[in-house]
Amino acid sequence: MSKISGAESQIMEALWDRGPLTAEELVQTVGPAQGWGEATVKTLINRLLKKKALASERTGGRALYRPLVTREDYVTGESQGLLDRLFGGQVAPLVAHYARHRALSADEVERLKKLIAEFEPDDD
Known part of the structure; x- marks a missing residue:
């Protein structure tokens, strides 16, 4: 398409x-x-x-x-x-760009941290 x-x-x-x-x-x-x-x-x-x-x-x-x-x-x-x-x-440079050029709220930062934690491999 x-x-x-x-x-x-x-x-x-x-x-x-x-x-x-x-x-x-x-x-x-x-x-x-x-x-x-x-x-x-x-x-x-x-x-x-x-x-x-x-x-x-x-x-x-x-x-x-x-x-x-x-x-x-x-x-x-x-x-x-x-x-x-x-x-x-790459996703990280995109997020870094927005973080540098647009103030992230505390809620957005917390949501990003939760997303990262979801994708981190378990150490089991």
């Missing part, structure tokens, strides 16, 4: 949140917030169909669109792409 663009991800988010939708429902759901008209939404739907990110099913004379990609798979791919492009695929 080809990479999903930022605009296309808005269509995907609506489908992940609400399940299968018609083009008209997608226009109503995504269009106003993005300032997109019907033509733009339909163009994005067609791009996603070509990328095999969506499936279209005819029901009652209307096309119903559903995602073929899970949100989890999308987030994993995007996250790995970011890590690869900016941090050589």
